[in-house]
Amino acid sequence: MSVVLITGAASGIGAATAREAVRRGHRVALADIDLAGATRIAGQLGPAARAFELDIRDEAAWETALDAVADQLGPVEVLVNNAGIIHTGYARQLSPAEHRHMVEVNLLGPINGMLAALSRMRAQGHGHIVTVCSMSSFLPLPGYTTYGATKHGLRAFHHSVAIEEREGPVTFSIIHPPGTRTPMLDQEMADPSAVITFAEKPLTPEKVASVIVDAIVRKPVEIVHPAIGGRVQRVAGVFPRLMRFVIPKVAAMAKRRSTGLVPAPTAVPEQGDTHR
Template sequence: MSVVLITGAASGIGAATAREAVRRGHRVALADIDIAGASLLATVLGSAACAVELDIRDEDAWEAAFDTVASRLGPVEVLINNAGIIHTGYARQLSMAQHRHMVEVNLIGPMAGMMAALPRMRTQGHGHIITVCSMSSFMPLIGYTSYGATKHGLRAFHHSVAIEEQGGPVTFSIVHPPSTRTPMLEQEIADPSSVIAFAEKSLSPEQVASVIVDAIAKKPVEVVQPALAGRFQRAVGVFPRLMHFAIPKVAAMAKRRSPGAGPAPVTAREQGGSR
């Protein structure tokens, strides 16, 4: 069994992943900017878990987090980069500060985590980095401009580092969940600009968590969810003309399925987990 550090572990996919990892016998560090939420869950999970305060944008905080986990549970063997945020709204509606916030948390944050983990894992002779990305990494979606851009970038960075490190002691896996029933999805559903969230059946955090924890043992290169529809979406993303044709039609279909919620304030779910 492994020592696992999960970011965004206070709620959503991260919390579900922490519960599932402990259930399967792993020792788990719950890292989150919401230390109160992470601590509460760690208490429930018992001696196999601990909470660590972490703003993933802060390089020094990453180093401190790895040191803290090593002192409490042992050196980190598996890093699950899960934390993420979204500001809903069309690109023109968001401020540059909001666009920048998503880039800093969704892209720079996981990059900082990987760069902090990599030398430690190389030194100890083994390690596994699991990136929780998004199906939006394959296609540009209406209402998800900067969010999708960060996920495109995160996927590219993850695979580039994995290729650079081939033959080394660290393995890499990336998981792409679809729409997932978390507080982030509740925020998206409340905003008409994100109506495309209704285009697919959402999964529970527990369903996504099971796939993530499976990856600790199976070490897949890349996982899309759901398997068949995910492969189709990944293929569509290769062809720009097809995307420009298909995505507005999917959005129109999603609008017909939506409950017709009125406009909501543009806000963010802070580091609670990816879609």
């Protein structure tokens, strides 16, 4: 059983992963910028779980958190880099601060975490780093511009480090969940520009958590979900001309499917607007 640090553990996929990891016997550090939320979840999980305040954008805070976890639970053996945010809307509708916020949290945050954990794991002679990424790391999608860009970048960083460290003691897994019913998805539901997310039936956070905690033991290189559909999407993303043709059709289907789920499914931008 391992000491597992999970970022973004106050909510959604991170909270479900913390629950599942404790259920399977791990000691779990729930790290989040929302300390009250992480403390509430940890309080439900018993002595194997502790909450820690961590803003993943802050390099120094990573060292403080890793020291605190080592003191209270033991040295971190598994890092689940999960915390992430989204600002929905077309690129031109978002402020520079919103674009920057996504880059800082979704890309620089996990980079900070990987670098901080990697040197400690190398020194202790073992460790596993799990990156929670997104299917948008393969697909250019309207309404997910900078979010997708951060996930493309995160995937590139993750695999590049894993290749650099292939002879070392640290192992790496990356997981790409599809739409998952969390507060992040609720935020997307409230914005018609992000309607494409309803092309697929969302998963529960518990399902994604089970895949993540399995990865702690099995150490897969990369997981897409669903296995077949995910592979098709991964290949499709390589062909932008194909995407221009397919995406408006998928968005129209997703808009129909979202009726009844989205509070006010109005004003989905027109096709020509999408691909300027």
